[in-house]
Amino acid sequence: MPAAAAGILREQPHVGRTLISAESPWPPWMLVQAHGLGKTYPKVRALDGVGFEIHEGEVFGLFGPNGAGKTTCLRVLSGLTRPDAGRAEVCGHDVAQFPNDLRRHLGILFDLPFPYVDMTVARYLTFFANMAGVPRAEVRGKAAWALAQLGMTHHAGSRIGKLSMGERQRVEIARVLLSPARLLLLDEPFSNVDVDARLHLRSILRDWVSRGGGILFTSHNLLESEAIVDRYAFIHLGRIVAVGTAKELKENLLAPVYALEVSDANMALAALEPIPHQALETTAPNLVRLGLLRRQDAPRVAKALVSADVDLLEMKSVGTMEDVYRKLTRPPGPGGAA
């Protein structure tokens, strides 16, 4: 993904270009480099030639239907599962050679956590802070910090079994944040969490990546993901079918459809008629929906409206990441255009 990689470099001035040399097999800003990963279970080809890269300072989203291979991919990258084929390096460690060591650099949250329900929240975090290698003297402070981050300080003495599912999920995220990790592997981190907490969590995770960490994020909520994910990878039947930013994927995969807010819809329709289009209609008194045949014609839209003395108040591309998802995962056939 050279374009996307270049984009990351532009967005991160703290990552010096001098650090990146052609000879260096492992650029310091590279957190994950996977090539041709394969994993077959007795009846399922879970991963089939999966490859992607994750850099410091980015949230990388891995999306796909149930059973597409997301969790297997996370397990392979965390050294819990042996890949049958391919190679992956995580934070500079080969997952096949150092499957257990590499987890020193990871904070992992799987979609189905199994907490110690009899422990208090404080004790739980203290235990996992010890496991994560937090120095003994700092364990209490770190646990208190993580609880405060997640707004769970008042639950420090509560038994985990007494908490609601959403509160348990926040404890799990606090557990992950305790780790002195460079990369967080988060499988459905926002499940069961209320809206306020989600907004807060998003800002916590953005803050994490702004300090140089990276996140590999999976979710089924693509609309929400647009607020946090920098680059997307779509996995389907064990294969990566697309990688890119939301803008790149929408431009490359979705038809160029725009919603225009104009001063006069009828005049706008007349002005836009000469531009080759597949759809042109008014959807409300001042709203026009325009489906172009070619994306290159988009700049002509504003010019045509200005020439016809129509004010263009807003022009936005119609199409969400859910449309991209549907496009990529729809089975090919008479009804599918994929």
Place this chain on the structure above:
Amino acid sequence: MEPRERFRLILAIVEKDLRMPLWTWVLAGSVAGLGFLLSLPGAAAMASYLRYYPYEFVWFDATLRGYYGIAAFLSSVVMGITFATVHGGEVRKGTIRSVILYPIDMTDLTIAKLLATFVIAFLVATPLFMGFFGAYFVYGLYPAGAFLAIHLMAFAMAAVALATGVGASLLIANVTGRLAPSPSSMGALFLIAALLLTETAVSTIGTYLAILMSAGRFPSPETFEAIEDFARTISVVSPHHMGARVLGIGFGLTSLWSDVHVVVPVALLVIAIAYVVGKRLYLDLFIK
């Protein structure tokens, strides 16, 4: 990973596992106390009797077998239940899936679970065994030091059996790619086998079988001799047989060292191979 870091991880798990519910310790203490109270009248009567007929406690082969058998049984039961709780319990409840998200390998995880088991089982089994004979020690009727030695030896041999069984489970997992039979099951199997393969147990079981197979008639002396020979031969694979034999030598009851050299080297070999193999195992064995 550096040894210091590995030790820190092991210690964290042991510390967590040692926080057993309070009722566990209360129960163990109560049973030990009850055992002491129940033995008190007998010990008092015996002490009173021995005031008129002085008697010096002397070890015999049969008494050593009996007390060692009690100690071995107690240690094995407590150790098996404890390991099934701290290891098997975590696998069943799924909490082990949280632990394996950290930089620990199968070897260190298993070591941590075994260490926690040994500490908990020791703290439970020692008061139980010593408590049952406590009144006899108080009156000076039984030698407390010798009983403690018996308990320590039985406990150590149960630990060898458990560790060997757990190691065998890892060896099987390395071949089959599945953690089945589980370390808890294999550990329990080896603990039971260590008890049943002692010379005493094998000859007892053999005698029962001979009686059953002789259709009501008493077995011949040759049959008994054959059972004894078989029991002597097979018992060299039992750590408890070795433990009792070492104690027998220590107490001056025998000087036979010949069968002491079998079981510990085999156990150490299994444990050593399991140690190496465990480092290569992927921890999704707990998820499959």
